[in-house]
Amino acid sequence: MTNKAARNLFIFGSLFFFAIFLGLTYDTMGKLDKRAPEITEQVNAGKMVWHKYDCIGCHTIFGNGSYFAPDLTKTTVNKPKGYLKQFLMDPKSANPNASMPKLGIKPDEADNIITFLEWTSKVDTNNWPPKPILATAGGVAGRELTEGQRLYQSLGCSACHTINGIGGTTGPDLTTVGAKRDRVWLAGHFKEPKAFVPESPMPKVEAPDADIEKLTDYMLSLK
Amino acid sequence: MSLKYQSQKIAEYFYTFAVVLFLVQVVVGIIAALQFIWPGFFILNFNTVRTLHINAMVVWLLVGMMGATYYVVPEESETELWGLPLAKFQFWATVVAVTAVILGYIWMGINPQANSPIMGMTPLNEGREYIEAPRWADALIVVSVLLFLFVNFMTMLKTKKWTGIQGTLLGGLLVLALMYLPGMFYTKSMVKDQFWWWWVVHLWVEGAWEVIAGALLAFMLMKVVGAKREVVEKWMYIEVGFVMFTGILGTGHHYYWIGTPSYWLWVGGIFSSLEPVPLLFMVWDAFRTTRDARNVENRAGLYYTVAHAIFNFVGAGLWGVIHTLPQINKWTHGTQITTAHGHLAFYGAYVLLVLSMIYITLPAIRGVKAFNASRAFQSFWWMTISMVFIVLTITGAGMVQVYMERLMGLDYVAVKANYNLWFWVLRAIFGVGFLIGVGIFVVDFFKLGKEPAPAVAAVSDR
Numbered sequence: 001m002t003n004k005a006a007r008n009l010f011i012f013g014s015l016f017f018f019a020i021f022l023g024l025t026y027d028t029m030g031k032l033d034k035r036a037p038e039i040t041e042q043v044n045a046g047k048m049v050w051h052k053y054d055c056i057g058c059h060t061i062f063g064n065g066s067y068f069a070p071d072l073t074k075t076t077v078n079k080p081k082g083y084l085k086q087f088l089m090d091p092k093s094a095n096p097n098a099s100m101p102k103l104g105i106k107p108d109e110a111d112n113i114i115t116f117l118e119w120t121s122k123v124d125t126n127n128w129p130p131k132p133i134l135a136t137a138g139g140v141a142g143r144e145l146t147e148g149q150r151l152y153q154s155l156g157c158s159a160c161h162t163i164n165g166i167g168g169t170t171g172p173d174l175t176t177v178g179a180k181r182d183r184v185w186l187a188g189h190f191k192e193p194k195a196f197v198p199e200s201p202m203p204k205v206e207a208p209d210a211d212i213e214k215l216t217d218y219m220l221s222l223k
Numbered sequence: 224m225s226l227k228y229q230s231q232k233i234a235e236y237f238y239t240f241a242v243v244l245f246l247v248q249v250v251v252g253i254i255a256a257l258q259f260i261w262p263g264f265f266i267l268n269f270n271t272v273r274t275l276h277i278n279a280m281v282v283w284l285l286v287g288m289m290g291a292t293y294y295v296v297p298e299e300s301e302t303e304l305w306g307l308p309l310a311k312f313q314f315w316a317t318v319v320a321v322t323a324v325i326l327g328y329i330w331m332g333i334n335p336q337a338n339s340p341i342m343g344m345t346p347l348n349e350g351r352e353y354i355e356a357p358r359w360a361d362a363l364i365v366v367s368v369l370l371f372l373f374v375n376f377m378t379m380l381k382t383k384k385w386t387g388i389q390g391t392l393l394g395g396l397l398v399l400a401l402m403y404l405p406g407m408f409y410t411k412s413m414v415k416d417q418f419w420w421w422w423v424v425h426l427w428v429e430g431a432w433e434v435i436a437g438a439l440l441a442f443m444l445m446k447v448v449g450a451k452r453e454v455v456e457k458w459m460y461i462e463v464g465f466v467m468f469t470g471i472l473g474t475g476h477h478y479y480w481i482g483t484p485s486y487w488l489w490v491g492g493i494f495s496s497l498e499p500v501p502l503l504f505m506v507w508d509a510f511r512t513t514r515d516a517r518n519v520e521n522r523a524g525l526y527y528t529v530a531h532a533i534f535n536f537v538g539a540g541l542w543g544v545i546h547t548l549p550q551i552n553k554w555t556h557g558t559q560i561t562t563a564h565g566h567l568a569f570y571g572a573y574v575l576l577v578l579s580m581i582y583i584t585l586p587a588i589r590g591v592k593a594f595n596a597s598r599a600f601q602s603f604w605w606m607t608i609s610m611v612f613i614v615l616t617i618t619g620a621g622m623v624q625v626y627m628e629r630l631m632g633l634d635y636v637a638v639k640a641n642y643n644l645w646f647w648v649l650r651a652i653f654g655v656g657f658l659i660g661v662g663i664f665v666v667d668f669f670k671l672g673k674e675p676a677p678a679v680a681a682v683s684d685r
């Protein structure tokens with residue numbers, strides 16, 4: 001091959017692939033809005049707050065960004081809004097172990113950002129992030145779950161609490177909570193957390209009394 | 224090699240600024256690493272520290288490449304640089320703009336409210352990774368790059384000597400400038416935001432910058448071992464050609480999970496898996512050309528050049544390809560595996576590239592034939608060994624993270640704070656090793672050619 005032929009291969013080959021790339025980009029742009037919910041003014045306002053506080057400097061979104069803090073694409077799926085708002089405005093008030101700094105986010109900014117994160121959670125990301133293989137494998141080591149354990153799962157408690165190392169780190173570890181609290185405290189706290197722990201960011205447990213009873217039994221068994 | 228044109232000395236301005244920012248980048252990197260262990264370790268929060276780390280990196284590598292270009296173009300065109308005062312102005316304007324942007328980041332870090340939008344734009348920090356620079360600074364950057372391209376283009380026009388090396392270099396720089404533009408407009412959709420953002424980030428490092436690296440590699444091979452232009456340029460075209468053929472559509476490896484259609488899984492998977500191929504060509508090219516070299520005057524230059532080719536392949540090629548297939552990337556996406564790859568790729572491909580160019584051209588600029596290369600070798604090994612260990616450490620952290628968080632479903636914070644704690648400690652320790660290497664390099668940079676005749680003549684033992 002002569003130098004000139006090699007040069008032409010480089011130039012025209014690059015243009016060729018760039019043209020294909022442009023074509024795909026055009027096609028993609030036409031499809032994106034159908035893969036995501038509508039962008040309201042509030043979603044956009046939330047996105048501006050995201051940029052203003054440089055959240056990407058610690059977090060990832062859609063898996064891109066920094067790896068210092070959890071990915072936020074699907075946060076609103078597991079965490080209730082009230083808790084998130086309290087956390088955003090003052091992380092340590094919601095979780096004493098939090099290392100996210102208090103950035104000075106105002107109440108309306110927090111609302112907007114939560115709306116923005118609700119939007120990202122509904123974008124069709126080709127099933128990313130994947131469901132953990134081992135955690136979704138069902139029951140623990142083949143044992144039948146008790147009623148209380150099943151409620152614990154279905155009510156989403158593990159988004160905030162850990163038991164034996166599994167679960168979220170937002171709220172306190174519950175591995176030995178049965179040794180610490182009694183029945184009256186637990187059941188009352190479920191119905192009205194703030195009555196027992198002022199400023200508690202834990203959401204009320206919205207369930208019939210019978211279920212609260214079973215959940216309390218389960219908690220008491222954790223020693 | 225000796226200096227042919229006085230105006231080539233302008234390169235040293237750019238090198239000096241680059242070297243200072245390199246030092247800043249690495250010091251700040253260590254602070255970021257310590258914040259993984261103690262989040263409140265420093266007055267500035269992690270996000271600001273990280274922004275300084277990666278922006279200092281991008282800027283010093285770009286400034287280094289600009290310096291190298293100002294050296295190469297007169298030499299290739301066989302004429303003095305056109306408009307030297309303009310080049311000097313471009314330099315000082317860049318220094319002022321970069322300093323202003325850095326001060327803005329620090330200000331915003333201390334008082335986030337200072338970044339409240341003005342007319343829909345955040346004035347100090349755009350809040351987008353790598354391109355945090357606010358819109359007004361984007362405009363200044365574009366002006367600076369255009370001035371820079373203009374001076375070099377006019378220089379080539381003066382003699383109308385269009386060598387392959389300078390044509391390719393200019394082409395790469397032009398794509399670099401153009402690919403900055405997709406990062407310069409606001410979109411309401413976070414999906415589109417990231418889509419265009421990757422044009423800048425990916426098409427820079429896996430497109431334009433690799434083309435520039437290919438051209439500079441060809442230049443260095445000619446200068447260090449006296450390789451024949453005919454051969455070197457032909458291989459250069461083939462290398463940079465394949466970089467573009469695989470790299471352009473390889474952008475798809477960032478379009479798997481951000482809300483884009485699923486055909487990108489195929490396009491990205493197939494083309495990005497081929498991206499290491501041209502990088503392997505470069506390694507082969509460097510070895511073949513330098514294997515039989517005798518009487519190499521500048522052994523440090525040769526060393527860095529070959530190391531650049533090797534680590535470009537290892538960091539970008541190997542550490543890139545391990546997580547580029549969608550089936551794997553689904554699990555590793557957005558974990559420490561990405562950080563590991565980012566570090567080795569940038570170090571191998573671009574840090575070593577700029578350092579090689581400095582070692583090859585600085586002696587001529589300073590007017591010395593031979594120099595004591597022992598510090599160059601020392602700093603090379605301190606930096607390279609430390610970086611390899613940083614990368615192995617973080618790859619380990621990434622594997623633990625993928626297993627614990629993505630496969631077992633443990634919480635992100637639990638994995639980071641408990642299981643990966645020792646990896647963070649190790650990274651900080653190796654980071655200090657890297658800093659020592661940088662320190663030796665900085666001393667060498669300022670002393671090279673300014674000391675009394677070298678104690679050990681670099682040529683004598685060959």
Ligand code: HEM
Nearest residue numbers: 065428495498539543544546547556557561565568569572
């Ligand atoms: C010199 C060339 C390269 C450099 C400097 C580089 C650098 C980087 C950096 C810094 C990131 C992280 C971006 C972010 O912050 O989100 C990244 C991501 C990535 N790179 Fe590279 N890269 C290079 C070449 C390659 C090549 C050749 C491949 C594949 C063969 C590759 C595959 C990837 C993949 C798959 C990701 C996404 C990781 C994720 O999903 O989180 N890179 N690269």
Ligand code: HEM
Nearest residue numbers: 066067068249252253255256561562565569570574654657
């Ligand atoms: C003393 C040595 C260094 C230390 C301790 C260090 C530390 C760090 C830390 C802690 C981060 C944040 C990672 C995260 O978000 O999880 C980071 C990011 C980054 N650093 Fe360094 N760094 C060092 C040297 C370098 C060098 C020499 C380069 C490039 C040439 C570099 C390029 C980068 C890049 C590109 C990122 C963004 C990575 C990504 O998004 O994947 N660092 N560094």
Ligand SMILES: [Fe+2]
Nearest residue numbers: 425429474476
């Ligand atoms: Fe890429």
